[in-house]
Amino acid sequence: MFGGIATICYDFAMTTLTKDGEKAWVGLMLASRAALSRVEASLKRASLPPLSWYDVLLELGRAEGGRLRHKDLAARMLLEKYNLTRLIDRMAADGAVVRVQDEADYRGAAIQITPEGRALREKMWPVYRDAVAASFSARFTDGELAMLAGLLQRVRRPNS
Amino acid sequence: MFGGIATICYDFAMTTLTKDGEKAWVGLMLASRAALSRVEASLKRASLPPLSWYDVLLELGRAEGGRLRHKDLAARMLLEKYNLTRLIDRMAADGAVVRVQDEADYRGAAIQITPEGRALREKMWPVYRDAVAASFSARFTDGELAMLAGLLQRVRRPNS
DNA sequence: TTATTTTTGTTGCAATTACAACATATCCTC
DNA sequence: GAGGATATGTTGTAATTGCAACAAAAATAA
Helix, strand or coil, X not given: CHHHHHHHHHHHHHCCCCHHHHHHHHHHHHHHHHHHHHHHHHHHHCCCCCHHHHHHHHHHHHCHHHEEEHHHHHHHHCCCHHHHHHHHHHHHHHCCEEEEECCCCCCCXXXXXXXXXXXXXXXXXXXXXXXXXXXXXXXXXXXXXXXXXXXXXHHHCCCC | CHHHHHHHHHHHHHCCXXXXXXXXXXXXXXXXXXXXXXXXXXXXXXXXXXXXXXXXXXXXXXXXXXXXXXHHHHHHHCCCHHHHHHHHHHHHHHCCEEEECXXXXXXCCEEEECHHHHXXXXXXXXXXXXXXXXXXXXXCCHHHHHHXXXXXXXXXXXXX
C-alpha cells in the first residue's frame, strides 16, 4: 500500500524538473566549464601539461605501489576506456608513466607512475593549487566548500 | 593600515587550497563529467542532437526576436568563439537556425532560431528534462537545489 | 579624412574525444 | 575442459575542440 504510493511519488519526482532544478543544472554546467577553462589556461601559461595529466599522476601516486589497473584508473576519473588508453599513450611517451604487466591478469597492463611522473606532479602542484584557488575555491567559505563537496558527490553515482 | 592587512589576508586565501576546497573542486569536475555524459547518452539514445544544440535553441528562443549576436550567444554559453562558429554551422546545415545580417553592425551576422529550431527544442525538451532529473536534480531537495544554484553561480564570473 | 587600433567572426591545421569494431584473456556453465 | 559469455584494452575512423593566423567592419585618434 505505502509501497505503491511511494513509487508513484518517486516516479513523479524523477521526471520533474523544477525552476531551481534547472538553475542548479545550468549552474553546474557553466561553473565547471568556466573553472576548467581557467585552470587549463593557467597550466598552459606555465607550459605544463593539461589537468588530466595531473589527475592521472595524483591517482597513481596515491595508489598502492604507485600503480593501478587501466579500468580502475578509468573508473576513478570517470573517463571512457578508449580515452584513457590514449591519454596514457601520451604520458608514457613523455616518460611520466609506464605500462607494466599485471601478473594476476594478462588481459591488460597496469599503469605505473615513474619518478619523472612524481617530479612532474610536484612541479604542477603549485600552479594547479593556485589556479583552483583563484578560479574556484576562493569564492567560498570553508563551510560552503564542505557543503558543496558533500552535495556534488551525490551526482557521481550512476543512475539507479 | 587595515587595507594592508586585508590585502595580505586576501592574497593568502587566494593561494591556499584546503582539503575541503580540493574535495569540492574534484566534486565539481566529477559531477559535471558524470552528469553530462549521462544526459548526452540519453539524448543520443533518443536519436536527438547533443546538449549544446539545446542550449543554443534555448538562448535564442528566449532572446528578443529569437536572435542573438554571435558574441552574445558565446558569452551566455561560455563557449569559445570558434567553437560557436562551427556549432552554428552544423545547426544551420540542419535548418534549426539561420544567420541573418545585423543591420546595425556588418561585422557579423546575428543568429536566428527558425520554426524548425523551435520545434526541435520542443522535441528535445522531455528527453532533456527527464535526463537532467534522473542524472542530477532528483538527488537533491528543492532547498539543496536552490543552494547549489546560488553557490555555483559564483564560479561563473572571471577571475578578478 | 586617413591611419591605427579594437572588436567581431572565420578558417587551416593539429590535438583530442567519441564511437564502433576488434582482439585477447578470464569467467562461468555444462 | 570445451564452449560460450563477460571483462578488459586497443585501434581505425569520424566528429569535435583548441590554437593561431587571418579577414573585415567599427571605433578611435591624429
